[in-house]
Amino acid sequence: MFFAGPAVAAIALLAAAPAALAQPARPPVVFENVRIFDGQSDALSGPSNVLVRDGKIAGISTADISEDGATVIDGEGKVLMPGLIDAHWHTMLIGVTPDTGLADMGYTHLIAGVEATATLMRGFTTVRDLGGPSFGLKKIIDQGLIPGPRIYPSGAILTITSGHGDFRTFADLPRRIGELTPMEEAGMAMVTDSPDEVRMRTREQLMQGASQIKLTAGGGVASPFSPLDASTFTDAEIEAAVQAASNWGTYVGVHAYTPQAVQTAINSGVKVIEHAHLIDDETAQLMAEKDIWLSTQPFDEAMGAGLPPSSMEKFHEVLEGTSNIYEFARKYDLKTAWGTDILFSPILARGQNHMLLNLLKWYTPAEALQMATGTNGELLLLSGKRNPYPGRIGLIEEGAYADLLLVDGNPLEDLSLVADPENKFLIIMKDGVIYKDITGDQD
Missing domain, CATH: 3.20.20.140 (Metal-dependent hydrolases)
Incomplete structure (x- = not known):
C-alpha cells in the first residue's frame, strides 16, 4: 500500500473551497514489538511499543499500549527509526x-x-x-x-x-x-x-x-x-x-x-x-x-x-x-x-x-x-x-514529530539497508500519516 491518507483525500480536497484545504484526519497508530533507533543512541532499544497520535509520538513503552481506534502494526522485532x-x-x-x-x-x-x-x-x-x-x-x-x-x-x-x-x-x-x-x-x-x-x-x-x-x-x-x-x-x-x-x-x-x-x-x-x-x-x-x-x-x-x-x-x-x-x-x-x-x-x-x-x-x-x-x-x-515545524524532528521521543521508518533489518549493523528504500523501508510515515506500508507483502 502506498500514499495512504493525503493522496486519497486530495481528490476531495481539490474540489473544496480554498479555506477548507487542510491536512486530513490522522487516526492513531500503535507500533508493537519494534526495536528503536532513537536518532541519538549507538544501540537499539529492547522490544518496545510506540503510540502515534495527532502527528506526534505520544508514548513509548515496553508495556502494552492500548488506544481506541488505533491502527495496530506488528513490527515483528524490526527496527523503527526517525525519517x-x-x-x-x-x-x-x-x-x-x-x-x-x-x-x-x-x-x-x-x-x-x-x-x-x-x-x-x-x-x-x-x-x-x-x-x-x-x-x-x-x-x-x-x-x-x-x-x-x-x-x-x-x-x-x-x-x-x-x-x-x-x-x-x-x-x-x-x-x-x-x-x-x-x-x-x-x-x-x-x-x-x-x-x-x-x-x-x-x-x-x-x-x-x-x-x-x-x-x-x-x-x-x-x-x-x-x-x-x-x-x-x-x-x-x-x-x-x-x-x-x-x-x-x-x-x-x-x-x-x-x-x-x-x-x-x-x-x-x-x-x-x-x-x-x-x-x-x-x-x-x-x-x-x-x-x-x-x-x-x-x-x-x-x-x-x-x-x-x-x-x-x-x-x-x-x-x-x-x-x-x-x-x-x-x-x-x-x-x-x-x-x-x-x-x-x-x-x-x-x-x-x-x-x-x-x-x-x-x-x-x-x-x-x-x-x-x-x-x-x-x-x-x-x-x-x-521554524515552520516547531518541534523535535529526527528523534524518537515523546512529543517529537511522528516521522518514522520501519526497516527490515538493523541499519546500525548494515547501513546499506538505507540504500534500498524500495525494499527495506517497509513503512514510511510523516506527521503521523502512513505513505507507504508493504508489511503485508513480506513472507
Missing part, C-alpha cells in the same frame, strides 16, 4: 537544468512536485532547501495535496555578479539597475551587489517564509563564471544579511569552500558553513572556537556526472578535499550535519540514500545515522521562531 533528513537539498533544482528550468517555470514546478514525492518515498521526511522557489511546493505539501517531505525553505540563493549561483548569460549584461532577469523573476537566485541590495533581498525571502537565508560567499563548481578560489561577498554585504536574518530570529548559511571565504563569513556573523572542503587547520580551529555548524557532503565521483567540461577541474579539486573536511570535523569535534547537494539530475537524486553510505569512510553506521536524523534535526532548530 531521514537531508540538510542540503534543492527541491526545485533536481529535475531540471538551468536552461530548461527557466524556459518553462510551470514545468519546473510540476517536476519539483514529482521529485518531492520521490524524495519522501526514499525515506526523507524532511529536507533543508538551500536555494530555489520552493515556497509554493512547501505549502501544497503541508496542505496534504501531494506527498512530499517537510521543507525548510531558503528561497532564492543570494549571489553577486559572476558569483556562484549567477546563471545569467552575457546577453543579460550590462545589468540595468532595477531590472530583473528571468533567473531572478523565477526566484532561483538574486544578484546582490551592495549591502542595501543584500538586505532587501534577504527581507524578501523572509517575507515569503524563508526559514533561513542562503548566500554564496565563494566560488562554486556548477556555476559558469565563478572561480573556485574567489571570495565573493564583502564583509559589509554578509553582515547586512546576518543582521536582517537575526532581526527575524533566524540565521544565514553560506556556500564556501576556501579558508578565506569561510573565515570572512564567520567573522561577519554567519552560523552555518555549507561545504568547506578546502579549508585549512586554522579555519577548522576557528569554526570550533566560534561554535560554527558545518553542513557538508561526502562527495564521490558519481556527483560529477552531467557537469560541463568547464566544471570538471573544479569538481575534482573539491572531491580531493572531501577527506580533508571530514578529518577536520573529527579532529575538532565540529557540529556536523549531513546533506547531498544534488543538482540538475533526477538520476543522481535516486542515489540520495547511497550518499549516506559514503560517510562510512570516517564514521560508524550509528554515527552516520545519527547525523542524518538527530543531528540534522538539531540544526533545524537554529531557525528559531521562523
